[in-house]
Amino acid sequence: MDSAKRLGRRLLPQFIALALILMLIWMVFPAFFSLAIQNGRLYGSLIDVLNRGAPVALLAVGMTVVIATKGIDLSVGAVMAICGAVAAASSVRGDPLVLTLVLAIGTGLLCGLWNGFLVSVLNIQPIIATLVLMVAGRGIAQLVTEGAILTFNDPGLIFIGSGAFAALPMPVIIWFVFGIAVAVLVRRTALSLLIESIGINRRASTLSGIRTPVLLMAAYMLSGLCAALAGLIVTADIRGADANNAGLWLELDAILAVVVGGTSLLGGRFSIIASLVGAMIIQAVNTGILLSGFPPEFNLIIKAAIIVIILVIQSPKIETAMTFFTARTKGVDKAEQQTR
Amino acid sequence: MNQKYLPLIATLVIFVLAYAVCAFQYPNMLSTRVAGNLLTDNAFLGIAAVGMTFVILSGGIDLSIGSVIAFTGIFLAVMLQNTSIHPLAAFVLALAITTAFGAIMGAIIHYLEMPAFIVTLAGMFLARGMAFVISIDSIPIKHPFYATLKTFYYKLPGGGRISLIGGLMLFVFAVGILIAHRTRFGTNVYALGGGAQTSALMGVPVGRTTIMIYGLSGFLAGLSGIVYSLYTSAGYSLATVGVELDAIAAVVIGGTLLTGGAGFVGGTLVGVLIQGLIQTYITFDGSLSSWWTKILIGALLFAFILMQKGILFVSRHRRTHA
Numbered sequence: 319m320d321s322a323k324r325l326g327r328r329l330l331p332q333f334i335a336l337a338l339i340l341m342l343i344w345m346v347f348p349a350f351f352s353l354a355i356q357n358g359r360l361y362g363s364l365i366d367v368l369n370r371g372a373p374v375a376l377l378a379v380g381m382t383v384v385i386a387t388k389g390i391d392l393s394v395g396a397v398m399a400i401c402g403a404v405a406a407a408s409s410v411r412g413d414p415l416v417l418t419l420v421l422a423i424g425t426g427l428l429c430g431l432w433n434g435f436l437v438s439v440l441n442i443q444p445i446i447a448t449l450v451l452m453v454a455g456r457g458i459a460q461l462v463t464e465g466a467i468l469t470f471n472d473p474g475l476i477f478i479g480s481g482a483f484a485a486l487p488m489p490v491i492i493w494f495v496f497g498i499a500v501a502v503l504v505r506r507t508a509l510s511l512l513i514e515s516i517g518i519n520r521r522a523s524t525l526s527g528i529r530t531p532v533l534l535m536a537a538y539m540l541s542g543l544c545a546a547l548a549g550l551i552v553t554a555d556i557r558g559a560d561a562n563n564a565g566l567w568l569e570l571d572a573i574l575a576v577v578v579g580g581t582s583l584l585g586g587r588f589s590i591i592a593s594l595v596g597a598m599i600i601q602a603v604n605t606g607i608l609l610s611g612f613p614p615e616f617n618l619i620i621k622a623a624i625i626v627i628i629l630v631i632q633s634p635k636i637e638t639a640m641t642f643f644t645a646r647t648k649g650v651d652k653a654e655q656q657t658r
Numbered sequence: 659m660n661q662k663y664l665p666l667i668a669t670l671v672i673f674v675l676a677y678a679v680c681a682f683q684y685p686n687m688l689s690t691r692v693a694g695n696l697l698t699d700n701a702f703l704g705i706a707a708v709g710m711t712f713v714i715l716s717g718g719i720d721l722s723i724g725s726v727i728a729f730t731g732i733f734l735a736v737m738l739q740n741t742s743i744h745p746l747a748a749f750v751l752a753l754a755i756t757t758a759f760g761a762i763m764g765a766i767i768h769y770l771e772m773p774a775f776i777v778t779l780a781g782m783f784l785a786r787g788m789a790f791v792i793s794i795d796s797i798p799i800k801h802p803f804y805a806t807l808k809t810f811y812y813k814l815p816g817g818g819r820i821s822l823i824g825g826l827m828l829f830v831f832a833v834g835i836l837i838a839h840r841t842r843f844g845t846n847v848y849a850l851g852g853g854a855q856t857s858a859l860m861g862v863p864v865g866r867t868t869i870m871i872y873g874l875s876g877f878l879a880g881l882s883g884i885v886y887s888l889y890t891s892a893g894y895s896l897a898t899v900g901v902e903l904d905a906i907a908a909v910v911i912g913g914t915l916l917t918g919g920a921g922f923v924g925g926t927l928v929g930v931l932i933q934g935l936i937q938t939y940i941t942f943d944g945s946l947s948s949w950w951t952k953i954l955i956g957a958l959l960f961a962f963i964l965m966q967k968g969i970l971f972v973s974r975h976r977r978t979h980a
Contacts, residue, residue: 390775442963445719445775446916450963453903454956460949561949570779583773615794618787625780626766633770 325591331631332579332595339599343606350609359482363609365490371601372489373398373548373565377572378579378593379497380430380541383504385576387537388517388585389437389444394572396455397429397545398565402553403462406470415474423546429455430542434535452569459561469558479554489551493594496547500540501590510588513537517585574621575600578628599624664969665913665962666925672958673928676935684942690818692938697824700934702727702886703904704827704927707912708834709878710905711926715838716871717851717918718774722763723879724901725785726756728894730883732789735797735893745803753880759785760876764869778872782902789895796894799887807888823885830878834923847871851918907955908933911962932958 343363344350353362377394384391405422413421429451436447470476481488504510515523516530524530548568553559573583579596581588603624607617630636681687706723713720730752737748763781767774811819820828838844846867849857858864887893912929914921936954940946 436963440964440967442967443916446910446959446963449903449906450956450960453907453959454953457949457952457956460947461953465947465949570782573776573779577776583776613791615790616787618783618790620787622780622784622787625776625783629766629770629772629776629780633772635769635771 325589328580328589329592329595332592332599335578336595336599336602339602339606343602343609346610347606355485358485359487360485363605365487367598367601367605368490369487370605371597372493372551373568374571374575374600375493375497375594375597376544376548376551377541377568378575378597379493379500379590380537380544381569381572381576382579382581382588382590382593383500383513383537384444384541385573385581385583386513386517386585386588387534388520389534389537390573390583391433391448391538391541392445392569393429393433393448393451393455394541394545394548395565395567395569396452396459397426397542398549398552398568399456399459399559399561400429400462401426401546401549402564403459403468403559403561405475405550405553406468406559407462409470409472409475410468415472418472418475419550422550423543426542426544426546426549427539428542429545430539431535433542434538437538438531438534456561459559459564463559463561465561467558467560471557475550475554476557477554479551479557489555492547492551496544497590497594504590509533514586514588517588571600572597574625577625662920665915665966666922666928668965669911669913669925669928669932669962673932673935676932680935680939680942684939687938687942690814690816692818694814694818694820694824696931696934696938697827698821698889699937700930701821701823701827702882702889702898703901703908703933704930705830705885706879706882706901707905707908707926707930708830708923709875709882710902711834711909711912711914711921711923712838712847712871713774713875714906714909714914714916715851715918715921716847716868717854718767718868718871719778719906720760720763720781720872720875720879721775721778721902722759722781722785723875723882723905724898724903725782725789726759726876726879727883727886727898727901728896729785729789729792730756730880731887731890731893731897732792732797732895733893734884734887735799736792738799738801739797745801749884752884753877756880756883757873757877760879761869761873763876764872765865767872768865768868786895792895793893794895796892798892800891804888804891823888826881826885830881831923831927838923843867843870848919851915851920853919904933904955907959911958913962913966915966916963 340350347363350363353360353364355361381391381394401422404425405418408418408421433448433451436442436450437444478488478492483491504513512523512528512533515528516533520530549565552564575597576593577583577596578599579589579592579594581593600621603620604617607614607620677687686692706727710720710723733752733755734745734748737743737751738745759781763777766772767777807822810822812825813819838847846857846862849860849862850864850867854864886898890897908929909921909926910916910929911932912922912925912927914925933955936951940948940951
């Protein structure tokens with residue numbers, strides 16, 4: 319009960335922001351909250367936000383863990399393209415669905431292993447280590463698709479992108495179940511503590527007996543796995559692998575989702591759930607701008623404005639100033655607790 | 659020999675070797691025409707990369723330059739199309755805007771103590787968004803002054819020509835090298851890259867230097883945008899996507915340490931030229947697909963990072979045994 323309350327307090331700013339944005343959209347587009355069931359599926363703008371936000375939400379799960387270790391993974395967009403290309407190529411060859419999925423996910427894990435190796439064993443700065451794959455990744459994806467857009471017709475693979483289960487689109491179910499599963503796995507074990515300790519001080523963590531290289535590698539592999547799932551969804555959605563555009567600049571959206579979710583880029587404390595809410599905030603903004611008939615040109619400016627506002631709120635300097643002003647009331651709180 | 663020159667020398671050797679291999683296969687690569695075009699085609703990247711070198715030397719990163727280049731291009735195109743303002747005045751205006759833009763990012767990074775990565779990411783979105791708001795079309799620039807500027811070039815023996823923009827890039831590199839090694843600002847940049855706290859204790863004006871570094875990067879990105887608009891004779895808000903990555907790659911391949919504090923502006927020129935050379939080779943070959951460029955640049959990037967790690971390791975090893 320106590321932990322649920324703490325989670326609620328942690329997520330409060332994100333939920334307020336999401337609610338505000340949804341309200342704003344609702345004011346300019348009153349039909350926003352209306353849902354309808356057709357052919358056994360839910361339809362509506364809200365479902366659309368959940369569905370379209372799937373790739374960024376998935377990427378944000380892995381990105382949160384990587385950022386918590388004081389790292390960053392710039393390669394996820396390119397890894398999405400590689401995994402999508404591998405899946406499409408395998409499907410075109412006529413491989414069974416299971417093999418296609420295993421290949422795509424294996425590729426994602428391999429990319430993550432490579433990034434993790436560079437960061438943990440060779441000790442390369444994460445930005446640069448993952449930049450290598452970001453630059454080369456799209457080239458590799460094009461190598462797999464041989465420069466063309468590979469289209470496929472496997473109904474099983476297409477189901478991942480546009481199918482529905484229990485009236486909800488598959489991508490929504492995938493990111494929701496995966497995100498919650500990872501969050502529970504990390505929070506209910508000592509993993510979150512170890513990850514945060516690496517992010518705060520890697521050397522001290524190693525000296526106190528944490529297997530830093532293994533954990534770092536696992537973090538980047540998780541990010542690779544998330545990228546593979548996101549790549550599968552995007553590829554299955556358009557029924558083809560587009561090496562040039564699949565996941566283009568999504569790494570930035572994913573990082574943004576994590577930052578909006580309140581996880582510091584300097585590593586340490588993190589919340590996967592908050593990042594998922596952050597991903598939904600970003601998608602709500604995107605969808606909202608489209609629905610409201612606002613020129614899409616303003617999309618990026620609004621995004622930039624949101625980042626700046628969140629930056630200002632999270633800035634250590636502002637925080638110090640805020641603590642200075644609220645010190646009195648807080649002091650009273652503490653004194654009260656102590657007397658209890 | 660001084661160890662700090664090792665990465666620079668390695669880059670130079672690789673460039674010369676690569677050029678030799680290319681020239682061996684295609685003797686025409688040795689012509690001054692190819693050399694001249696190598697400068698012209700990579701002029702905008704080179705100029706932007708000088709700014710990126712300063713940013714990385716100081717231990718930061720600037721993701722906004724590709725968007726700023728596109729913004730400058732579309733800004734110039736629309737200004738010249740809709741007003742009767744002289745291009746030179748428009749250039750000054752564009753440079754003022756981009757310099758202020760960079761300086762504001764620097765101020766946010768310093769005063770709000772935010773990571774450069776996320777601040778310049780916001781700058782990247784903002785500049786690209788501003789470019790979209792100005793116009794989403796590709797607008798040609800037909801001003802006679804542009805045609806005049808294009809007629810300025812220095813003819814090399816053998817028919818090659820160093821165009822105005824190619825020459826400008828070399829000039830910017832020369833000035834960049836001077837600033838980095840012969841001015842107080844340059845020394846401050848290196849000191850900042852060595853450690854912000856240490857340099858502050860040594861009396862480096864951290865705030866002013868940070869703002870100047872990002873202002874300089876913004877200025878050079880604006881200049882690069884002007885060069886790009888001269889190069890393409892058009893402004894397009896979707897142009898130069900991802901140029902910041904090419905610039906970062908050029909800086910790393912040029913031997914600058916990504917943790918900041920060590921490296922050379924001159925190395926970045928070689929880094930830019932190596933990337934240009936790969937592209938030229940692929941054009942000459944004709945059968946290789948363009949995606950090999952990306953894979954090769956990625957591989958080179960990896961090789962240089964490894965080499966830097968190796969040098970660091972060796973020098974530390976020696977120091978402990980000395």
